[in-house]
Amino acid sequence: MRLARFIVGRIVVLVVCTVMAVNLMAEEGAAVYKTPDYGKFTEAQAIGFNKTAKSRATIYTRLAEYLAGRFDLGERNGVGIDLGGGPGDLAVELAKRGDRFYWINTDVNSWNSGLTLTLAQEHNVAGKVGFVFADACNLPFRDNYADLMVSRGSYQFWGSLADGIKEVHRVLKPGGWAFIGRGFPPNAPEAEVRELRAGGLAKAPKYVPDEDAILLREIATALGAAKVEVIRHKPEDATLNYGVWLVMQK
């Protein structure tokens, strides 16, 4: 009888320990960074998106105008990084608006490197725009490096939004700013946004902008960012979706 109780006791301890170990592994597994399958980012994809980007140039000019005004780019020197910048339209437009600001366009699809260089040359800013392969969730930049980090229409593709924003916070200089989101900046005229939306803007994952706004604010606040603002521009025509933007200062 005593032996039977002893055996049952051991079995219970073994089962409890196994459950705890499996839970721990699951938690650790969730935190492990998952490397994207780089092979799936093809030249055809980069060329295809380049055509899309060129057909809606006003998005980048409006956004660059807005960022240049908001962050004083005409007056400052510094280093800016665009995350998931594709063929470089935003980086090039930003480089045109500040003589002493150097822009690094980054993307997980390295086929965008040549497209970025070609575009920079066409706009006479080849000396102010470069390209670096970078996964937003695992950036190849040292801590406290960048003055301004931007990203448009890319965060929804990152392996982890929290990891990406954490990397942005790490790479920003203290006092540096990030402007990350999707959609249109508040200065884009409603007629322009209406036309672009009507043309079927992108085949991006569907989302609820107000939910992303909450998530972005939560992530940035948890990182201890010095300032956090979330822009959800509400135009007169309430049916128009301007997207969502996180503005974060380190």
Ligand SMILES: C[S@@+](CC[C@H](N)C(=O)[O-])C[C@H]1O[C@@H](n2cnc3c(N)ncnc32)[C@H](O)[C@@H]1O
């Ligand atoms: C819809 S495009 C947007 C490109 C550009 N920002 C724009 O607004 O035109 C999304 C881009 O995000 C890139 N991307 C996807 N996953 C990424 C990741 N984990 N890190 C960096 N870029 C990524 C894609 O290769 C693609 O170029």
